[in-house]
Amino acid sequence: MQDKHLNNTEGSAYKKRSLFGRRQGRALKGERSVALDTVLPEIQVPDDILSEAHDLVPASLFKNYYSAYHLEIGFGHGERLIEDTQKNKDIAFLGAEPFINGMADFLKNIPESSCKNTRVIMDDGMILARSITPQSIDKIYVLNPDPWHKTRHHKRRIINQENLTILSHILKPNGKLVLTTDVPDLADWMCTQANNHPDFVWDAKTKTDWSTPPQDWIKTRYELKGAKGAKKMAYMIFTKI
Numbered sequence: 324m325q326d327k328h329l330n331n332t333e334g335s336a337y338k339k340r341s342l343f344g345r346r347q348g349r350a351l352k353g354e355r356s357v358a359l360d361t362v363l364p365e366i367q368v369p370d371d372i373l374s375e376a377h378d379l380v381p382a383s384l385f386k387n388y389y390s391a392y393h394l395e396i397g398f399g400h401g402e403r404l405i406e407d408t409q410k411n412k413d414i415a416f417l418g419a420e421p422f423i424n425g426m427a428d429f430l431k432n433i434p435e436s437s438c439k440n441t442r443v444i445m446d447d448g449m450i451l452a453r454s455i456t457p458q459s460i461d462k463i464y465v466l467n468p469d470p471w472h473k474t475r476h477h478k479r480r481i482i483n484q485e486n487l488t489i490l491s492h493i494l495k496p497n498g499k500l501v502l503t504t505d506v507p508d509l510a511d512w513m514c515t516q517a518n519n520h521p522d523f524v525w526d527a528k529t530k531t532d533w534s535t536p537p538q539d540w541i542k543t544r545y546e547l548k549g550a551k552g553a554k555k556m557a558y559m560i561f562t563k564i
């Protein structure tokens with residue numbers, strides 16, 4: 324049975340939504356369910372201000388002034404995002420995660436102090452991206468997106484020309500797009516997509532630049548799991564020109 328919290332996002336049915344993975348795992352109980360009831364309303368971007376119109380000013384979502392705005396699409400269970408919000412209190416973070424169990428873990432673990440500089444949606448990250456005003460985001464993370472291995476599923480991959488145009492639109496000039504994966508075919512795909520896009524240039528000059536984590540890198544849950552299997556990560560950073 325679908326969790327009641329997912330119904331909250333069905334109000335956005337009129338919005339274009341591209342979600343292909345599962346949105347729910349094991350039934351939610353206890354603290355995680357409580358977190359969805361209590362913390363989510365506190366830090367959720369209200370559905371009625373999400374639109375296709377690029378008219379949502381990120382600063383309007385926060386009480387305080389922030390020196391930069393970051394967006395993470397598909398933050399999973401949110402461990403990396405929480406650490407980032409704690410380490411960088413002068414930055415405001417926007418996040419999107421449609422998988423309710425991931426969101427519930429994130430909400431259960433987020434410290435009260437991080438609720439100040441964090442806003443999220445439990446839905447397709449591109450809905451949030453299409454709402455945000457042009458040139459207002461400093462950095463976008465898409466970390467270990469679903470690989471969709473089968474050729475006939477490649478069109479589901481989130482990094483494609485259409486979505487890159489939207490991400491470029493909301494990035495400030497010289498803003499960064501950070502893409503990671505440990506799937507070689509997906510690394511090639513994302514790199515080719517971004518390199519073929521007129522708005523992005525790849526920062527890497529040598530293999531070391533993309534095969535080693537950037538300075539101050541915070542690992543995601545997926546990356547930590549992959550590390551046990553000694554899989555090779557690619558860290559691909561592009562600048563919006």
Ligand SMILES: C[S@@+](CC[C@H](N)C(=O)[O-])C[C@H]1O[C@@H](n2cnc3c(N)ncnc32)[C@H](O)[C@@H]1O
Pocket residue numbers: 341342343344396397398399400419420421422425446447448449466467468469481543544545546
């Ligand atoms: C392989 S997991 C990686 C999670 C996390 N980034 C990490 O590295 O641990 C991919 C995540 O992307 C999320 N996802 C898939 N499609 C999405 C979309 N359109 N918008 C936002 N998140 C999405 C999935 O629910 C899942 O949590």
